Amino acid sequence: xxxxxxxxxxxxxxxxxxxxxxxxxxxxxxxxxxxxxxxxxxxxxxxxxxxxxxxxxxxxxxxxxxxxxxxxxxxxxxxxxxxxxxxxxxxxxxxxxxxxxxxxxxxxxxxxxxxxxxxxxxxxxxxxxxxxxxxxxxxxxxxxxxxxxxxxxxxxxxxxxxxxxxxxxxxxxxxxxxxxxxxxxxxxxxxxxxxxxx
Numbered sequence: 001x002x003x004x005x006x007x008x009x010x011x012x013x014x015x016x017x018x019x020x021x022x023x024x025x026x027x028x029x030x031x032x033x034x035x036x037x038x039x040x041x042x043x044x045x046x047x048x049x050x051x052x053x054x055x056x057x058x059x060x061x062x063x064x065x066x067x068x069x070x071x072x073x074x075x076x077x078x079x080x081x082x083x084x085x086x087x088x089x090x091x092x093x094x095x096x097x098x099x100x101x102x103x104x105x106x107x108x109x110x111x112x113x114x115x116x117x118x119x120x121x122x123x124x125x126x127x128x129x130x131x132x133x134x135x136x137x138x139x140x141x142x143x144x145x146x147x148x149x150x151x152x153x154x155x156x157x158x159x160x161x162x163x164x165x166x167x168x169x170x171x172x173x174x175x176x177x178x179x180x181x182x183x184x185x186x187x188x189x190x191x192x193x194x195x196x197x198x
Contacts, residue, residue: 001066021184033058035087068104068191075117101133122159
């Protein structure tokens with residue numbers, strides 16, 4: 001299951017590539033969801049945010065059905081966007097029963113600049129996984145040479161796939177999308193192994 005929040009569509013583009021990567025693993029069903037928006041329509045209009053996609057809106061009660069999770073969000077001052085934090089804050093009942101414990105989870109993200117939280121955002125988000133007993137699955141350096149690209153601007157880190165949005169006009173590059181596809185495929189393989197060992 002891949003849940004995301006995207007204001008301007010950058011994280012959504014990564015999410016769709018992650019979904020494709022996961023679906024490329026035999027026997028894996030990938031589902032894409034978005035978390036509820038918390039901003040009023042008039043605020044979104046002032047921000048120039050495009051309409052939301054047709055991905056279904058998830059509720060916390062749907063999480064236990066999944067065998068694993070990749071959560072995607074833009075950064076806000078080095079941590080996850082408030083919309084995703086609000087979603088996690090609504091999972092208290094799942095935390096109380098530890099309904100998600102032992103399942104794999106990871107992150108993907110978007111920042112506006114190179115110093116804007118490509119590592120800080122997932123690092124500060126790990127606390128959400130820890131309290132639920134989820135198993136953090138980073139991509140490490142499994143993306144190979146793409147992790148060491150120095151000639152082109154590239155988001156992402158060993159924590160997960162990422163992109164730079166800049167002022168909002170920059171879209172995820174082919175390399176960033178390839179890293180997202182890789183994360184989906186890599187994560188799905190691990191989730192499948194974990195489920196098979198139970």
